[in-house]
Amino acid sequence: DQQVKQNSPSLSVQEGRISILNCDYTNSMFDYFLWYKKYPAEGPTFLISISSIKDKNEDGRFTVFLNKSAKHLSLHIVPSQPGDSAVYFCAALIQGAQKLVFGQGTRLTINP
Amino acid sequence: EPEVTQTPSHQVTQMGQEVILRCVPISNHLYFYWYRQILGQKVEFLVSFYNNEISEKSEIFDDQFSVERPDGSNFTLKIRSTKLEDSAMYFCASSESGSTYGYTFGSGTRLTVV
Numbered sequence: 001d002q003q004v005k006q007n008s009p010s011l012s013v014q015e016g017r018i019s020i021l022n023c024d025y026t027n028s029m030f031d032y033f034l035w036y037k038k039y040p041a042e043g044p045t046f047l048i049s050i051s052s053i054k055d056k057n058e059d060g061r062f063t064v065f066l067n068k069s070a071k072h073l074s075l076h077i078v079p080s081q082p083g084d085s086a087v088y089f090c091a092a093l094i095q096g097a098q099k100l101v102f103g104q105g106t107r108l109t110i111n112p
Numbered sequence: 113e114p115e116v117t118q119t120p121s122h123q124v125t126q127m128g129q130e131v132i133l134r135c136v137p138i139s140n141h142l143y144f145y146w147y148r149q150i151l152g153q154k155v156e157f158l159v160s161f162y163n164n165e166i167s168e169k170s171e172i173f174d175d176q177f178s179v180e181r182p183d184g185s186n187f188t189l190k191i192r193s194t195k196l197e198d199s200a201m202y203f204c205a206s207s208e209s210g211s212t213y214g215y216t217f218g219s220g221t222r223l224t225v226v
Contacts, residue, residue, distance in 0.1 A: 034214055036214075036217075041219065041220075042219050042220075043116070043203050043205070043217030043218050043219050043220050044155065044203070044217045045217070046214030046215065046216070049214060089154075089155060091155075097168065098143065098145070098160035098162075098167055098168045099157045099160065099168055099170065100147075100155075100157060100215075101157070102154045102155040102156070103154060104153070104154045105154065105155075
């Protein structure tokens with residue numbers, strides 16, 4: 001079951017530059033998307049979300065873009081900071097349902 | 113900041129034994145969840161719980177699994193007869209108003225079945 005896919009298992013970015021994490025989905029019923037960040041030995045932490053009626057949502061250094069026709073979303077972090085080094089999970093759901101469907105995660109490393 | 117607390121952080125159990133994983137959700141939250149992550153794989157939904165009953169469950173959540181909110185503060189996941197493939201990180205989560213605004217996850221319990 002690969003309804004939500006993050007095709008890059010890892011990404012390395014220099015401090016101060018932009019980090020772009022990508023996510024694709026196959027289920028056109030998904031209408032809400034979320035990004036979570038996870039440090040080792042901790043649970044996932046909610047970062048930012050977007051409804052399918054929007055194409056962009058911004059919160060400080062984090063922006064999520066949604067391209068419904070391509071079934072693609074991305075998370076932009078700018079500027080990237082060393083504390084952003086973590087695993088980032090994309091997740092999707094059908095509003096009204098309770099089940100989040102996660103991608104495999106992308107390990108982001110910010111280099112000084 | 114309020115947090116979801118899970119105990120124990122690591123549990124080792126023999127195959128065939130029963131195990132109970134415990135969680136204390138955030139006090140004013142109404143929706144409770146269990147997810148798991150097998151090493152190297154994605155985080156998978158197990159079950160959601162609202163108003164003292166299961167509201168949704170995945171195909172993973174078979175008769176070996178059960179959940180309970182025994183005393184109004186704890187939320188437990190019981191695995192009746194553990195198998196080797198139940199070894200995973202189990203995350204409890206809670207939410208005030210359902211999934212849309214993001215859950216708060218606990219730090220997880222690493223279950224190792226030997």
